[in-house]
Amino acid sequence: xxxxxxxYALIGDTHTAALVGRDGSIDWLCFPRFDSGAxxxxxxxxxxxxxxxxxxxxxxxxxxxxxxxxxxxxxxxxEAPEGLVRLIDFMPPRDANPDVVRIVEGVSGRVPMQMxxxxxxxxxxxxxxxxxxxxxxxxxAGPDAMSLFSDVPTRGEDLTTKAEFTVSEGxxxxxxxxxxxxxxxxxQSVDPYRELDETTRWWTDWTRRCTYRGPWRxxxxxxxxxxxxxTYAPTGGIVAAPTTSLPEHIGGVRNWDYRYCWxxxxxxTLYALxxxxxxxxxxxxxxxxxxxxAGxxxxxxxxxxxxxxxxxxELTLPWLPGYEHSAPVRIGNAAASxxxxxxxxxVADALHLARRAGVEHDPDAWAIERAFLRYLERAWRExxxxxxxxxGPRRHFTHSKVMAxxxxxxxxxxxxxxxxxxxxxxxxxxxxxVHAVVCHEGFDRDRNAFVQYFGSREVDASLLMIPLVGFLxxxxxxxxxxxxAIERDLLWHGFVKRYRTFEHVDGLPPGEGAFLPCxxxxxxxxxxxxxxxxxxxxxxxxxxxxxxxxxxxxxYDPEAHRQVGNFPQAFTHVMLINTARNLSRLPGAAQERQx
Numbered sequence: 001x002x003x004x005x006x007x008y009a010l011i012g013d014t015h016t017a018a019l020v021g022r023d024g025s026i027d028w029l030c031f032p033r034f035d036s037g038a039x040x041x042x043x044x045x046x047x048x049x050x051x052x053x054x055x056x057x058x059x060x061x062x063x064x065x066x067x068x069x070x071x072x073x074x075x076x077x078x079e080a081p082e083g084l085v086r087l088i089d090f091m092p093p094r095d096a097n098p099d100v101v102r103i104v105e106g107v108s109g110r111v112p113m114q115m116x117x118x119x120x121x122x123x124x125x126x127x128x129x130x131x132x133x134x135x136x137x138x139x140x141a142g143p144d145a146m147s148l149f150s151d152v153p154t155r156g157e158d159l160t161t162k163a164e165f166t167v168s169e170g171x172x173x174x175x176x177x178x179x180x181x182x183x184x185x186x187x188q189s190v191d192p193y194r195e196l197d198e199t200t201r202w203w204t205d206w207t208r209r210c211t212y213r214g215p216w217r218x219x220x221x222x223x224x225x226x227x228x229x230x231t232y233a234p235t236g237g238i239v240a241a242p243t244t245s246l247p248e249h250i251g252g253v254r255n256w257d258y259r260y261c262w263x264x265x266x267x268x269t270l271y272a273l274x275x276x277x278x279x280x281x282x283x284x285x286x287x288x289x290x291x292x293x294a295g296x297x298x299x300x301x302x303x304x305x306x307x308x309x310x311x312x313x314e315l316t317l318p319w320l321p322g323y324e325h326s327a328p329v330r331i332g333n334a335a336a337s338x339x340x341x342x343x344x345x346x347v348a349d350a351l352h353l354a355r356r357a358g359v360e361h362d363p364d365a366w367a368i369e370r371a372f373l374r375y376l377e378r379a380w381r382e383x384x385x386x387x388x389x390x391x392g393p394r395r396h397f398t399h400s401k402v403m404a405x406x407x408x409x410x411x412x413x414x415x416x417x418x419x420x421x422x423x424x425x426x427x428x429x430x431x432x433x434v435h436a437v438v439c440h441e442g443f444d445r446d447r448n449a450f451v452q453y454f455g456s457r458e459v460d461a462s463l464l465m466i467p468l469v470g471f472l473x474x475x476x477x478x479x480x481x482x483x484x485a486i487e488r489d490l491l492w493h494g495f496v497k498r499y500r501t502f503e504h505v506d507g508l509p510p511g512e513g514a515f516l517p518c519x520x521x522x523x524x525x526x527x528x529x530x531x532x533x534x535x536x537x538x539x540x541x542x543x544x545x546x547x548x549x550x551x552x553x554x555x556y557d558p559e560a561h562r563q564v565g566n567f568p569q570a571f572t573h574v575m576l577i578n579t580a581r582n583l584s585r586l587p588g589a590a591q592e593r594q595x
Contacts, residue, residue: 049124083109211277214584236284247326345403448481474528513555
């Protein structure tokens with residue numbers, strides 16, 4: 001069985017990423033891109049589906065780990081009766097061929113070690129042909145090839161590569177795995193120790209640019225590093241997570257592929273990057289957004305591939321049993337073809353935010369936005385699948401209509417503030433019409449709360465977005481009542497569920513963890529309502545469930561006390577950054593944290 005989700009740490013090269021367990025095993029890695037087939041897929045099955053472990057060959061008394069400050073260089077220390085050994089894992093920022101570098105350092109004593117690599121291409125399905133070539137191992141299967149350069153002798157056994165060695169205090173040895181297309185010559189070995197110094201410097205130079213100086217700086221920097229690691233550098237797209245099919249409920253079927261770029265994340269991501277001083281990355285994300293959405297507005301997708309690909313067909317991999325037997329394992333995502341009205345508002349909000357932040361004006365951006373608005377004049381009245389991508393029937397989701405209001409509102413503001421041309425009177429009228437419809441059809445007067453969809457009596461955590469996008473003030477009695485209803489119906493041991501999962505709504509069996517971004521939204525609402533102590537308490541509770549190296553998944557199960565869902569989740573870390581900045585503005589924030 002794989003480790004608990006929170007027992008993994010992330011390494012990456014801004015093209016792809018790997019998950020390294022606290023036991024020294026890489027159980028997930030896709031080469032050469034985030035969305036490529038995994039060559040280590042034990043995370044979704046067994047060790048026979050591919051893993052690469054380096055660890056002491058004797059029982060250990062303790063394992064502790066950390067990132068080098070401000071970097072994605074992971075250090076895991078294993079303490080054994082024989083001594084202390086350190087494993088350093090990282091992926092150098094991509095130059096030519098993607099590679100993983102693993103360095104073993106003897107800290108004290110003399111510790112026997114073992115290395116086991118079970119390489120399996122195409123998500124654990126294909127066992128490659130392995131042979132020795134010019135002093136290194138080369139594994140080949142179909143289009144994929146991997147070369148392993150090792151400072152110690154290796155041997156083959158039971159379709160795996162193994163090594164036994166001993167490290168004493170002051171000694172070091174390195175392993176470098178390099179992927180390359182099988183039809184090309186194998187790459188040359190790299191100097192692992194020079195790559196360590198250069199990778200550490202690259203990350204520290206990047207994190208030094210962070211302008212956030214509030215009381216949660218360490219957590220914000222770690223989240224920014226995670227966000228950077230989930231960026232696909234060639235295009236500027238940011239994947240939601242580097243994994244697929246980590247379940248929202250252990251043993252359940254809510255297992256989705258998150259290795260794609262969601263438009264819904266755009267506004268919050270832009271805000272987080274801009275406010276932390278990363279304008280270049282924000283511009284790259286804005287430009288990816290414009291390329292991805294260009295075309296007929298009626299064909300706008302909710303998510304795209306790393307380079308803006310639109311066809312993301314969903315299929316299952318029957319040979320993988322799933323994380324802790326949570327099947328099926330899916331690749332691709334059928335939700336890409338859903339109609340989700342809210343994405344129009346998110347695109348408009350992201351482009352408006354970029355203009356406010358001083359990003360250079362792009363005439364194409366405004367032309368694309370105007371085309372969307374023409375389509376939205378009619379489309380906002382249609383039902384959709386909503387923010388949570390339900391696989392049940394389309395409905396008039398309240399949050400979707402609110403985001404349609406955002407699209408018209410931001411267009412009006414773009415005309416008023418930046419002098420852009422457009423039929424502003426028509427947009428003002430549509431903005432007012434949408435607002436009136438939402439307040440009439442999406443509000444339950446008996447409950448004094450907005451509801452999940454028109455005609456429902458259920459609340460939904462997405463309603464917490466209403467004051468965050470400026471639709472109504474947080475202190476409006478209708479929002480106060482909505483927050484109270486969410487506290488009654490969706491608050492679960494201090495964390496917020498997205499909604500009560502009824503099969504007639506989302507077409508799936510019930511059961512999932514609390515959605516961490518929604519809990520950040522609750523903290524923001526508390527702060528806006530003046531409930532400052534409660535806001536800080538919720539935020540600190542969220543920080544407390546991060547793992548030992550500061551990473552958060554999509555969801556948390558407060559009864560099982562474990563993280564669930566794809567990991568680490570970009571949206572969760574984006575919301576951490578934004579909520580930290582919001583709370584840092586409150587009086588006495590630094591003193592409150594010191595206590």
